[in-house]
Amino acid sequence: MVSKITTAVQLHQAEMATYMTDAIIGIAFIVLIIIIANMISWQPGAHDGSPAKRRVWFWIMAVTCLFTSLGVNYFSWLRHISKAQFVTEYIIHMIAAAVVGSLIYAGITYIICKMQKKDTKLASIFK
Amino acid sequence: MKRITKSLSTLCAVIMIVTATVSCTYRVEDLVRIGEFHKASLNDSGNKAMNEETKVDLYIDYSDCMITATKSPYYTSVQPAIIACNPNYYSIKGNEIKFETNDKMKIHQLLNTIRNVDYSNIKGAVDSIIANKNQAIIITDGEFYQKGVGANLNNPYLADEFKEWLTMGYDIYIYSEPYTFQGYTKNRYYMLFTDNKLEDNIQKIFSRNAPKQDDVKMVHLYSGTPTVKFANGKTEFNEQMLVTEDAEVNASLSYECHTVDAYWDDMHNYILNATDDEGNLIKGGEPVIKGISINTTDEDAYKPAELELKCYEISDMYMASDSSFGKVTLPAAIKDLFVLDEEEWKNGEIVIKLHPDFDGSCLTGGEGNLIRVDICVKKSEENFTNKPEIGGNFKFDSPWGFNTSVYESLKQVLLDPAISPENSGSPIIYTIYLSTYTI
Known part of the structure; x- marks a missing residue:
């Protein structure tokens, strides 16, 4: 995505872009979990295990979101930085952005689920 | 949904305010008159060049x-x-x-x-x-x-x-x-x-x-003061300073002028507090300016022994008048901005670093920080009496005895403190102007 990052200005721009990208990745995963949760069908009968399944997928997506963010950050920016001082600084922001992105995913998914009418698939994730 | 839109809009507002404050930095952009300024500031205490028409x-x-x-x-x-x-x-x-x-x-x-x-x-x-x-x-x-x-x-x-x-x-x-x-x-x-x-x-x-x-x-x-020479044809600036390509270099008046794109924050963090590959702080930080040395040969009677840096904040003075400058007296020198690397000077190299106590407080320009750095001779030493292979040629044998008059004439001149470069004329060897952003 970028050429070598050698100056402080480029580093700051990369950091900004990292935060924005990871936020967008987080939002993308929200859409993803909504789709997945809706794809998991209700289980008929007395004991319905589907909410648990949806919950598991929720956590799988959270972890995937984290690692996707880290991966994108690495390939888009970190590998273009050679100056040791920049690398140390960027890694901190890279991890922070990935965590924030995942938190955005988790937080907004939670809010959306809690706002649903009860007995919907999404609502069942966080009973 | 409403809550989401509300929080997103406050976030947008915050981002806009932050970018607005960050972009409120100024810099002196019009550097066309630096040459005039420099000429007006020269100390012409009788040291005018000889008339070119002289026979x-x-x-x-x-x-x-x-x-x-x-x-x-x-x-x-x-x-x-x-x-x-x-x-x-x-x-x-x-x-x-x-x-x-x-x-x-x-x-x-x-x-x-x-x-x-x-x-x-x-x-x-x-x-x-x-x-x-x-x-x-x-x-x-x-x-x-x-x-x-x-x-x-x-x-x-x-x-x-x-x-x-x-x-x-x-x-x-x-x-x-x-x-x-x-x-x-x-x-x-x-x-x-x-x-x-x-x-x-x-x-x-x-x-x-x-x-x-x-x-x-x-x-x-x-x-007079010696001239400078460059290791690689020109002054070398630290990469992090983002010195722009369009520079004015005037060899005959011994000055050059550059525009600096980097912010002082970044220069403080990445030049003064630069770390090496293992994460250890580099002592004194990285060089800001290097690649300059003094042009003296064995035949020059004086060699600069000690140098000093004088830094001035001239943005207000420069911007104040938009016509000719008249006679310019430089303001008081600012401290804690740049220092000369003494270790490198022992090897004859002029290397300038940020002062270890630099924290931005010395840069108070309102319309930008146009800085003038003068590399001056603080003390010179005479380079003649310690060279018998040269000095010996100014003594000779004659039918009336060994004649050392010419040698003594030269020696007396060179040992006179009033003659040394720092006491006569201008001790400035080279000047660098840097147009930087406000803090």
């Missing part, structure tokens, strides 16, 4: 040095160049210093038909050189034998004259060519009185024509 005066000592000259390959190589300067030819026949001609043909004839006249008044000839203030060459053997007084073997009889010439900001180059006469090894002195600042002065012409001879030594006397 050249040639004084010839009618003694054995000139009679034997025609046999010297060194002399025969430089004679045409000297005549080509169209000089006014003065003969020193004993006490009589007479203007003979300025016709090149007659000069050539006179130079080839010299007879010895005793008691050459060398001191008188140099006196008139100083008085005329033209470029001048005097060819003499330095033997000032005065009737009734004696041989002046150990008398610095030219010291006062040399001092006066140097105080005017001019230069003296003395070439010493050994020759033998009646069994004694004496020296033919070519004393060139000129101004280094003049384009194509007589010294340049002389050195172009003089053959490279190891036994001919030269000493360059001047009380």
Whole structure:
């Protein structure tokens, strides 16, 4: 995505872009979990295990979101930085952005689920 | 949904406010008048360059040095160049210093038909050189034998004259060519009185024509400051400063001007507090400016021993007047901005780093921080008496004894504290202007 990052200005721009990208990745995963949760069908009968399944997928997506963010950050920016001082600084922001992105995913998914009418698939994730 | 939109809009507002405050930095962009500013700030305490239209005066000592000259390959190589300067030819026949001609043909004839006249008044000839203030060459053997007084073997009889010439900001180059006469090894002195600042002065012409001879030594006397030379053709700035390509470099006035794109925050964090590959802080930070060294040779009579940096914040002064500057007095020097790396100076390199206590508080420019960095001579040391291989050529043996007068004249001039570069004229060797953002 970028050429070598050698100056402080480029580093700051990369950091900004990292935060924005990871936020967008987080939002993308929200859409993803909504789709997945809706794809998991209700289980008929007395004991319905589907909410648990949806919950598991929720956590799988959270972890995937984290690692996707880290991966994108690495390939888009970190590998273009050679100056040791920049690398140390960027890694901190890279991890922070990935965590924030995942938190955005988790937080907004939670809010959306809690706002649903009860007995919907999404609502069942966080009973 | 409503809550989400509300939180998103506050986030957008915050981002806009942050970017607005960050972009409120200013910088002096119009640097066209830096040259004028620099000229207006120069300390012209009488050290004006010699008038380019000056004629050249040639004084010839009618003694054995000139009679034997025609046999010297060194002399025969430089004679045409000297005549080509169209000089006014003065003969020193004993006490009589007479203007003979300025016709090149007659000069050539006179130079080839010299007879010895005793008691050459060398001191008188140099006196008139100083008085005329033209470029001048005097060819003499330095033997000032005065009737009734004696041989002046150990008398610095030219010291006062040399001092006066140097105080005017001019230069003296003395070439010493050994020759033998009646069994004694004496020296033919070519004393060139000129101004280094003049384009194509007589010294340049002389050195172009003089053959490279190891036994001919030269000493360059001047009380001005030396020039700089660059390791890679130009000043090197730290990459993190983002110095722009369009720079103004004026070698004759010894200054250059650059625009700096980096913010001071970044320069503080990544230059002053730079770390190496293992994460350890580099002592003193990385160099801000490097690649400059002083242009002195063994023949220069002075060498700068100690340098100092003077930094000034001139944005307000520069922006204040949009017409000509008149006489500019620089404001008080700011402290805690840049320092000279003493370790590198021991190796003869000029390396400038950020001051370890730099925290931005010294930069108070409102419309930008236009900084002027002067590299000045703080103390110079004379570079002549410690070089016997050069100094020895200014003493010679004669029928009346060992003559050290020329050597003593030079020594007396150089040891006079009033003559040294930092006490006369301007001690500034080189100036760098940096247009940077406000803090």
